[in-house]
C-alpha cells in the first residue's frame with residue numbers, strides 16, 4: 001500500500017540507528033504481516049459481503065428528501081465505526097512488498113453496490129429491433145447458484161442488477177492510514193512534549209474517520225482528499241520517527257484488529273438480519289395489523305357495526321372502483337387518495353377484493369375508518385365460487401420484468417398485468433357495466449370522475465400504454481397468434497373497464513383458452529402464461545389513456561420526472577420498491593404517506609411508521 005509504504009521508508013530515512021529499536025520494529029512488522037494475511041481471509045469468508053448490505057437496511061429512514069443522489073442508499077450512522085475499521089487489510093507499516101492493487105478477491109462475492117442506481121435507470125430507452133429476445137430474467141443467480149425468481153420482490157435479482165465493481169483504492173488507502181495512525185496514537189500521546197504531534201494525529205484521524213463514514217467508494221470522496229491523505233501520511237511518518245515501544249504499537253494494532261474482527265462478525269450477522277428486516281419490516285407489521293384487526297373484529301362482534309349499504313354495492317348509476325389487495329394500508333391509501341380528490345364522494349363505491357386471511361381485518365378497518373361519503377365493500381375472493389372448473393386462489397395483479405438482450409444492448413422493462421382474478425370481474429359484478437380497476441400500489445392525485453364519461457371508442461380496456469415494449473418485440477413470447485407488431489403494450493394500475501363489452505366479447509373465456517393452450521405446450525410458468533394470455537386477450541381492445549392520467553415506475557425508477565409526478569392524476573409504484581417498504585424510494589414516499597392516518601391506534605400498536 002502506497003501510504004504505508006511511504007511511511008515505512010520514511011521511518012528508516014529519518015534514521016534511528018539504535019539497533020535494538022530496529023529489532024523491535026521488525027518484530028512488530030512481522031506481527032503485522034501476519035495480520036495482513038489474516039484479514040483477506042476474513043473477507044474471503046464473506047465478511048465483506050455482510051458489510052455493505054447494512055446500507056440498504058437503514059437507507060430509507062435517513063430519508064433525504066428530493067435531492068437526487070446516486071448514493072441515495074447509504075450506510076446509516078450506527079455502522080460508521082465499523083466501516084472505519086473493517087477493511088484495514090493491508091500492511092500497516094509498509095515494509096512488505098506493497099502490492100497496492102492486491103485486494104481480497106471480492107469482486108465475485110460482491111454484494112449489490114450500495115450507491116449504485118439500478119442499472120435500468122441509466123438506460124436510454126434504446127429501441128432494439130431485430131434479434132430481440134424476450135427472456136424472463138433467468139440469468140441472475142442467487143447465492144446457492146439457483147436462478148433468481150423473475151417475479152418482483154426478489155432481492156436476488158436486485159442484487160444481480162446492481163452488481164458493479166466498486167472503485168475504492170483510495171478508500172482502502174485511507175483506511176490503511178487510519179489503521180496505522182490509530183495504532184501509533186496512544187504511544188505518541190504518552191510521549192512528553194509531543195502535544196503538537198499528538199494533536200496533529202488526532203486531527204487527521206478524526207478527519208479521515210469523518211470522510212470514511214460518509215464514503216464507501218472513491219466517487220464519494222471529497223475533492224481535497226489527496227491533500228488530507230498527504231497530511232495524514234506526514235503525521236504518520238513523524239509518529240514513526242519516534243523511539244516508541246514497539247510492543248505497545250503492536251499491542252494496539254492487535255487490539256484494533258480484534259475489535260475489527262468481532263465487529264465485522266457482529267455487523268455481518270446484523271446486516272443480514274437488517275436486510276431481511278428492510279424487506280420484511282412492513283410486511284411483518286402489516287401482518288401484525290391484520291392480526292390485531294382480526295382479533296378485534298371478533299372481540300367486538302363487529303357484525304353489528306355493519307351498515308346496510310348493500311343497495312349501493314350494486315347500483316350501476318354510481319362510480320365503482322375495484323381494488324385487489326391483501327394490504328390494508330395500501331388499499332386504505334388508494335381509497336383515501338381517491339376520495340380526497342373527488343369533487344363528490346357520495347357516489348363512489350369501492351370494492352376491495354381480498355383473501356380469507358385478511359378479510360376480517362379489512363372489514364374492520366373499513367368499518368372503523370370512513371372516507372368522506374364513499375362506500376367501501378370488502379369481498380372475500382375465497383368465497384367467490386363462480387366458475388366450475390376454477391378454484392379462485394387469490395393472486396394479486398402481477399408484475400413482470402422483461403429483459404431484452406442483443407449483443408450490444410440489454411434493457412429491462414417493467415410491466416404490471418391483470419391476474420386471472422380480473423377475469424372474474426364480469427361475473428362478480430353482474431349488475432355493473434363500467435368499473436375502474438385500481439391497483440393497491442397506486443396513489444390518486446386528481447379527481448377521477450372524467451374517467452366515467454370517457455369515450456373509449458368501443459374498446460374494453462382503458463389503460464396506460466407502454467410503448468417501450470411493442471408486441472412485435474415479444475414475438476418469441478407471444479407465439480403464432482396474429483397481432484399488430486407495432487402495438488404498444490399496456491399496463492394495469494389504472495384501468496377503465498367496460499364490463500358490458502367484456503361480457504359481450506366473452507374475453508374471460510378467450511383468456512382461459514389462451515392460458516390453458518400455453519400450459520399444454522411448453523413448460524412456462526403459469527404467471528408468464530397469464531401475462532401472455534392477457535396481452536393477447538386484450539389485443540385490439542385497449543384504449544390508450546392520455547399520459548396525464550398516470551405516471552408509473554415509482555417502484556423502480558429513480559429518475560421519474562418530478563413535474564410529471566406533480567401533474568399526474570395517478571402515481572403507480574410498480575416495481576419492488578413499494579412505498580410501504582423500508583426499501584421504497586424515499587423521494588417518492590411522501591406522496592403515498594400523506595394519505596395514511598398516522599394517529600391510528602392500530603398503526604401505533606403495530607409500530608407502523610412507513
Ligand SMILES: *[C@@H]1O[C@H](CO)[C@@H](O)[C@H](O)[C@H]1NC(C)=O
Nearest residue numbers: 121122123124125126127559
Ligand atoms: C438517447 O439516445 C438518443 C440517440 O442516441 C439521444 O438523442 C438521446 O438524447 C438519448 N436520451 C437520453 C435520455 O440519454
Ligand SMILES: *[C@@H]1O[C@H](CO)[C@@H](O)[C@H](O)[C@H]1NC(C)=O
Nearest residue numbers: 387388389390391392393394
Ligand atoms: C380445485 O378444484 C378441483 C375440482 O373442482 C379439486 O379437485 C381441487 O382439489 C381443487 N384444488 C384446490 C387447490 O382446491
Ligand SMILES: *[C@@H]1O[C@H](CO)[C@@H](O)[C@H](O)[C@H]1NC(C)=O
Nearest residue numbers: 336340369370594595596597
Ligand atoms: C386520509 O388522508 C388524510 C390526509 O389527506 C388524513 O388526514 C386522514 O387521516 C386519512 N384517513 C385515513 C382513514 O387514513
